[in-house]
Amino acid sequence: MTLTRRQFTAAAALALPLAGAAAAPAAATDTPRGHRPMRTLYIAGDSTAAQKYADATPETGWGMALPFFLQAHTLVANHAVNGRSSKSFADEGRLDTILARLRPGDLLLIQFGHNDAKADDPVRYTEPWSTYQDYLRRYVEGARARGAWPVLATSVERRRFAADGTALATHGEYPAAMRALAGQEDVRLLDIQDLSLALWQKLGPEETKKYFNWTSVEQDNTHFNPPGAIAVARLVAAALLHHGVLASRDVRRLDDEIPESWITWPEGA
Numbered sequence: 001m002t003l004t005r006r007q008f009t010a011a012a013a014l015a016l017p018l019a020g021a022a023a024a025p026a027a028a029t030d031t032p033r034g035h036r037p038m039r040t041l042y043i044a045g046d047s048t049a050a051q052k053y054a055d056a057t058p059e060t061g062w063g064m065a066l067p068f069f070l071q072a073h074t075l076v077a078n079h080a081v082n083g084r085s086s087k088s089f090a091d092e093g094r095l096d097t098i099l100a101r102l103r104p105g106d107l108l109l110i111q112f113g114h115n116d117a118k119a120d121d122p123v124r125y126t127e128p129w130s131t132y133q134d135y136l137r138r139y140v141e142g143a144r145a146r147g148a149w150p151v152l153a154t155s156v157e158r159r160r161f162a163a164d165g166t167a168l169a170t171h172g173e174y175p176a177a178m179r180a181l182a183g184q185e186d187v188r189l190l191d192i193q194d195l196s197l198a199l200w201q202k203l204g205p206e207e208t209k210k211y212f213n214w215t216s217v218e219q220d221n222t223h224f225n226p227p228g229a230i231a232v233a234r235l236v237a238a239a240l241l242h243h244g245v246l247a248s249r250d251v252r253r254l255d256d257e258i259p260e261s262w263i264t265w266p267e268g269a
Contacts, residue, residue: 002166044110045080054265059213060229069237085124086112086135104147113155113174120227128173133181152182154193159212159221167201206253
């Protein structure tokens with residue numbers, strides 16, 4: 001994938017806070033709570049988004065940081081689970097659990113692809129242009145049947161660079177298949193693959209290590225630490241605003257530094 005100047009600029013603007021921006025928490029909402037209806041944003045996804053627990057520290061899913069960028073009238077229900085694909089998540093009944101809770105006006109944010117590519121695992125594998133799209137339609141149609149808004153998000157990119165320092169796309173045909181489905185079904189699409197790839201390119205091979213789960217005992221180029229989760233959650237929130245899924249009154253802190261100390265890992269699942 002060749003990155004344009006526009007992509008570099010967009011990723012930098014969406015993911016990195018402005019220099020000197022206030023780090024203190026903003027007010028929960030600019031209007032009285034009674035003036036804004038409560039709604040829930042559900043996340044269906046894999047380990048890159050999932051809630052992590054104390055035994056996984058410092059690994060952090062971007063869904064853990066998303067509430068920092070949303071006003072209090074939009075709750076986040078993070079149902080993303082490690083190791084799941086669009087198929088296994090649905091086959092295990094996890095999609096049905098979300099659908100049973102969806103209410104009119106809620107949002108269902110769907111990000112799969114990392115584990116759909118596991119060709120040696122029939123429990124998780126989907127083919128990009130057939131079964132992957134078929135499963136994604138189940139999420140889209142299920143949300144719409146309940147008066148909720150489906151939102152598709154291409155998979156956030158891994159940390160992988162060519163010898164010349166070019167950030168590499170790693171998800172094969174899955175993002176293209178999701179983009180095509182979004183067009184066919186008239187679903188809002190957050191191109192998180194494109195935005196994250198541009199951000200990793202801007203940061204470069206060495207600086208990106210500060211965003212992934214690199215520790216003294218592990219060099220993980222797929223999962224995030226707190227700064228990485230915050231950066232990707234910022235991309236997601238800004239894209240939700242950019243594509244009109246959320247309004248400006250629904251988001252906060254898009255230009256603020258978010259302290260790593262805000263991330264917490266509860267005990268046990």
